[in-house]
Amino acid sequence: MKAVICAAGKGSRLAPLTNVAPKCLLPVYNMPMIMYPLSVAKNAGINDVCIVISAEHAHLFANLLADGSDLGLNITFKIQKEALGVCDAICSAKDFVGDENFLLLLGDNIMFDDLKESVDKFTSGAQLFLSHVKDPRAFGVAKLDGEKIVGMIEKPINPPSNLIWTGCAIFDNSFFELAKTISMSERGEFETPDVIQKYIDLNQATYSQLKYNWFDCGTHKSLVEASGFVHKISNSLQYERHQNPLSRIASLRSSIEVSKTV
């Protein structure tokens, strides 16, 4: 299993902050945002990680992460030439993924669940990680039939559930073939939810619900909220304050597991 982290977005909603650095390098409390998805990958036992970035910001990522060895990872960078969305970004990492399965993570998502068991048990299809939110209307919302996911509806006016797709998923290698069969959306991007719909139609999609808090750090408000949350748990939980960012986040994550209070 490999991991692909999409970090090429400009984050124009976060301007002027993103005039300096891309969204995924902005701070979430005491760490650059990208450390959180990297920690999810490492925690799941995945060391081969590809980060898809834009050419404009490549030097900043390289400065911070280099080859990943300081973090115990083997990091590859791929450049997404045009800002054509997540699905296109994933496809630019096709050579890196080779014929393996992959864990998809978004560079601007903060989550604390341990995905190791899901990664270890994964065999084929698509496994989506969903989160329960109060107002799902701005997201891709799951339509469920009992325990089964039967549809993924983008930004619905009347949401069929409060479970949204976080942008985190495990896909088998057929992702790249299925991605070729979808058409461009109205906003001129190839949409990952359309690929997911293909998996659903083939009866190959399953889901799990995240147990702990999930943040999409796409706005000034959510960025401050995510920082505040990490600060709160960092100061209220007992955990080892490692110097290595990923060890530190891993330790924080396991203390959440133990405390069950978040």
Added chain:
Amino acid sequence: MKAIVLAGGNGTRLRPLTHCLHKTVLPVFDKPMIFYSLELLAESGIVDVCIVVSRGFAAVYLQLLGSGADFGLNITYKIQDEALGIAHAIDQCRSEIQGDDCLVVLGDNLFDKGFNVKQIVEGFNGGCELFFKEVHDPERFGVPTLDGRKVIKLTEKPDNPDTNYACVGLYMFDKDLFDHIATLEPSARGEYEVTDLNNIYINKGQARANFYDGFWIDAGTHDSLLKANEYFYSLNQ
């Protein structure tokens, strides 16, 4: 009156954030930190501003702030090759500022509005103006001994503070500034200290205290940076 914004330094206490973003461009809610200093200057009516940056991060500031026209300012950049202290950073602006009075702002010090800088700038009458904020823990800061508005002593991190005031990162100096800097010796930690500079004015009986009761934070640590973010976020709710 001209102004100097200090945006040098390495921000080591804010690692690993400062491995990809220089300290004074880190986010404070919806803007890079240095925007707050520049907005303060724009309010004060000062137009000519020198920003002192460190060699490794100059490009970021040039690209982000350009000529300063977005803020109604005329920005000149000065490079501090080595981090040798605040007074040394100020000295880099000698050629631009000499002959004028000047307002110095530390780029990582954040102030809320409600601070009539314009009035203080317009009323400036030589010597040096220092700014103080009442705090619970003065022993962490530069603390003044006062005789009314006259500052008679400024002590860095005193064990037994004379007052509950902390000296904040905003100073106003008259045109003797650079002559005074030329007389400074490096401190025990090898830096040219702003406190030593202030003490020259104090010893001449030329330092006056201004009291500020709005929000102030030195955003030099992860926790204070978060506090600053949460404060400016709360103002926007």
